[in-house]
Amino acid sequence: MSLLPSPILSSRRRSFRRDTPNPSLLNADFLFGRARITNLGVIILSALASLSFLYNLAFIFSPTPTIPNPYRTHDSLAGYEAQQSILSTINRTEEAEQLSHLIIVPGHAIWTGVWAEQTLDEDYWVLEDYQRGHSAARLSAFVSHITRGAELALGDQRSLLVFSGGQTRIGSTTTEAESYMRLALTTNVFLSASSTPSTRDEIPFSRATTENYALDSFENLLFSIARFHEYTGRYPKQITVVGYEMKRRRFTELHRAAIRWSEARFGYVGIDPVGEGGAKALEGEFQNGYMPYTVDTYGCHDYLLQKxxxxxxxxxxxxxxxxxxxxxxxLSWCPGGVGESMTKIYEGPLPWDILGEYIV
Structure with missing residues (x-):
């Protein structure tokens, strides 16, 4: 007896299936067959791509809605809720909108005191290392800058006093500008000769504010102009800076020209520390302040940028x-690209061009 299995006509069955396919199963085999599964994926992806293409065409050629500009008061704010706009939180007084004279007091350090008798105490100032030691004269100069700025503001009803300076010290919890304002209020520098004791209980002087971001003298000037606009809704017509006498040329010759501001509408009040306005101080200002800006007008490269x-x-x-x-x-201008000088003056339009007599 043979132990071999009986032959199975599998070859005939395979041959029959291959040669005579069932028409009713043809489409299913084509789409879902193991060797042809990618065909279904191609069809689905093609359909999705077509829908995406049609959607994008509809988006591109649809009318663009008009979005109102929140910085132009005559534009409609339809479609926007007033509370969603930053401008809805601004409530400028009629007095503020009439101001035209910007008085700037640049900051040089941060006062941390709370009492008037602490204004000349080095322990209540956050200072750089070079400012310490014989600091009494420097601190006195800082206070004089604040006092003189207040006097100028009291003498001109169309002026806004801006203390300018950022949070520049690692050991500080406030900005230079805010500390100057606090010192001014603590020492009552805004009380004029005609003030009565009752005014001490009234709100702080309304024509003084702070600019809390400037990191150097150029930014003291430019950022204070921007802050004036925030506070009043307009740009100034006259600028006066109260600072070190040794920095006069830096402001009047370089920074003023960099923003194309008229020399006739720019003033500077200089007050140096007693005993520190000599040749050595002037040489230090010339080498570390004035000269770097003569080769890097906007302070956006190398040495000045690092500062x-x-x-x-x-x-x-x-x-x-x-x-x-x-x-x-x-604000974003920084010349010095390929083939361009780092002293190239900004030539774009500026809000004060209409006043005339500006450097081009």
């Missing part, structure tokens, strides 16, 4: 691109 980085220890960002969009080009 800004070291002072921006808390990574602060200013708001002026939003609140003063007319200054956007100047």
């Amino acid at each position: 800004r980085r070291l002072r921006n220890v808390f990574a602060r960002f200013h708001s002026y691109f939003s609140s003063s969009p007319e200054l956007g080009g100047l």
Whole structure:
């Protein structure tokens, strides 16, 4: 007896299936067959791509809705709720909208005291190392800058006093500008000769504010103009800076020209520390301040840029691109690209061009 299995006609069955397919199963085999599974994927992807293409065509050629500009008061704010706009939180007084004279007091350190008798005490100031030691004269100069700025503001009813300076010290919890304002209020520098004791209980002086982002003298000037616009809704017609006498040329010759501001509408009040306005101080200002700006007008390269980085220890960002969009080009201007000088003056439009007599 043979132990071999009986032959199975499997070859005939395979041959029959291959040669005579069932027409009713042809489409299913084509789509779902193991060797043809990619065909279904191609069809699905093609359909999705077609739908996406048609959707994008409809989006591109559909009418673009008009979005009102929140910085132009005559534009309609339809479609926007007022509370969603930053401008809805601004309530400028009629007095503020009439101001035209910007008085700037740049900051040089941060006062941490709370009493008037602490204004000349080094222990209540956050200072750089080079400012310590014989600091009494420097601190006295800082206080004199604040006092003189207040006097100028009291003498001009159309002026706004701006204390300018950022949070530039790692050991500080406030900005240079805010500490100057606090010192001014603590020492009652805004009380004029005609003030009565009752005024001490009234609100702080309304024509003084702070600019909390500047990291150097150029930013003291430009950012204070932007802050003036935030506070008043307009740009100034006259600028007066109160600072070190040794820095006069830096402001009047370099910074003023960099923003194309008229020399006739720019003033400077210089007050140096007693005993520190000599040849050595002038030489230090010339080498470390004036000269670097003669080769890097906007302070955005190398040495001057590094100084800004070291002072921006808390990574602060200013708001002026939003609140003063007319200054956007100047705020971001940094010449010195390929074939371009680092002293090239910004030539774009500026809000004060209409006043005339500006450097081009």
